[in-house]
Amino acid sequence: MKSRAEHEVVLRAIPPVKELLDHPLFQLFPVSRPFLKRIIQQEIERFRQQVVQQQLAITPESVARRLQEQITNRLRRLVSAQLTRVINATGIIAHTNLGRAPLAPAAIEAIRQLAGGYCNLEFQLASGGRGRRESNVETLLQLLTGAEAALVVNNNAAAVLLVLHALARRREVIVSRGELVEIGGSFRLPEVLQTSGARLVEIGTTNKTRLDDYRKAIGPRTAAILKVHPSNYRVVGFTQSVAIQELSPLCRNHGIPLIYDLGSGALVDLQQWQLPAEPVASRALQDGADIVTFSGDKVLGGPQAGIIIGKKAYLDKIRRHPLTRALRCDKLTYAALEATLRLYLQPESLPQHLPVLHLLTTPVEHLRQRAQTIVDTLTTRAVQARIVPSTAQMGSGALPLETIPSIAVELTPRKFSAATIARKLRQNSPPIIGYVQDEKVFLDMRTVDASELAEIIKAINRL
Ligand SMILES: *Cc1c(COP(=O)(O)O)cnc(C)c1O
Secondary structure, rough: OHEEEEEHHHHHHHOOOOHHHHOOOHHOOOOOOHHHHHHHHHHHHHHHHHOOOOOOOHHHHHHHHHHHHHHHHHHHHOOOOOOOOEEEEEOOOOOHHOOOOOHHHHHHHHHHHHOOOOOOOOOOOOOOOOOOOOOOHHHEEEEEHOOOOEEEEHHHHHHHHHHHHHHHOOEEEEHHHOOOEEEEOOOOOOHHEEEHHEEEEOOOOEOOOOOOHHHHHHOOOOOEEEEEEOOOOOOOOOOEOHHHHHHHHHHHHOOOOEEEEEEEEOOOOOOOOOOOOOOHHHHHOOOOOOEEEEOOOOOOOOOOOOOEEOOOHHHHHHHHHHHHHOOOOHHHHHHHHHHHHOOOOHHHHHHOOOOOHHHHHHOHHHHHHHHHHHHHHOOOOOOOEEEEEEEEEEEOOOOOOOOOOEEEHHHHHHHHOHHHHHHHHHHOOEEEEEEEEEEEEEEEEOOOOOOHHHHHHHHHHHH
């Protein structure tokens, strides 16, 4: 235990801010003096705290060098991009923490074309008058889903919030208890409803809700029935829920909208590629939903966006609501979404052009070859590698229980723990994100591009 006096000696050895400011090493960073000064002051303060709290064993002579190192490290981190490309070896295709859907080359090109200049976002080239930013995307969505109208906002959480706020504020919304879901920790349906100003009327039980439960709950204050695709879980066994086809006549008779939050929401039937079924937006409308909402960056494979499609009368009302302005997307989102939607005009060739579908449909044999390339080229003695069958997932709540066959490289540590190996891979440049199970590290090949194999091999060999 150090005495107070010893602290004092160390603290007195801290060089003055002015002296540090002129240190030649710091002048190499593209950071102006006022910001450099702020950083130096913050690092001195942090250093003081460490000394006072005795987290630092240090002699007065090494104080200056230690501070210089701290400041240099801070500057280095500051001037290099912290948001960086990673290699996704989790096998989760639309991984929310890893940025969800990789964009199609067409979408990236659309962003590149528009990002550095001006565009006709809200400008009609024919008349020279003001245009609507969503008009092109709306036309595509109408064609692809058969919807009367469409609207795009920041994400699906915003879409649900907006729809409820515009159509059901201060009134009641009926939801089955089996569909009061939480998605990703920050989207809990009861809370979204509360925030929208609508009052939640829960009906049925967790495992069973009948048409009669909905019928009995409808009253003079009912604004809508909301159905939610429970995306990330399923109650199995003794269950019952009410389909959109059954709810639609009930809503029509009472003149209230049937709102359906699809969550992931596919624009095409994934079963044509032998993939597990995911609710299709056009089908939801055909079945009688009045308003359907879904994400742009889950199965759809586009940029982050929330898509609202449905009856024109409702969409017009939503469009006029002030929240719509607050939740609107920027030109880059529209550029990427428009280009992504255009790929759906030829659904049969989606696996060639849309990364999400390409990843979902890559034959297991190709994945095995990738794994083989890794295993065959490893020279490290830190791990033992072998090829194992695994299961990939869509992620973001989509296709939750339906897994997609995949192949993984299993790394059994010979030295270090599995957690240490996983951490070392995460600290690689670029970071490689796998998962740990039973003291082994797994790298799933379904989300790894063939062009990333060399980087993976190099990282493992360096262990
Ligand atoms: C993912 C999801 C949301 C939230 O969508 P974001 O695009 O992430 O905002 C809402 N509802 C359901 C059912 C979902 O699966």
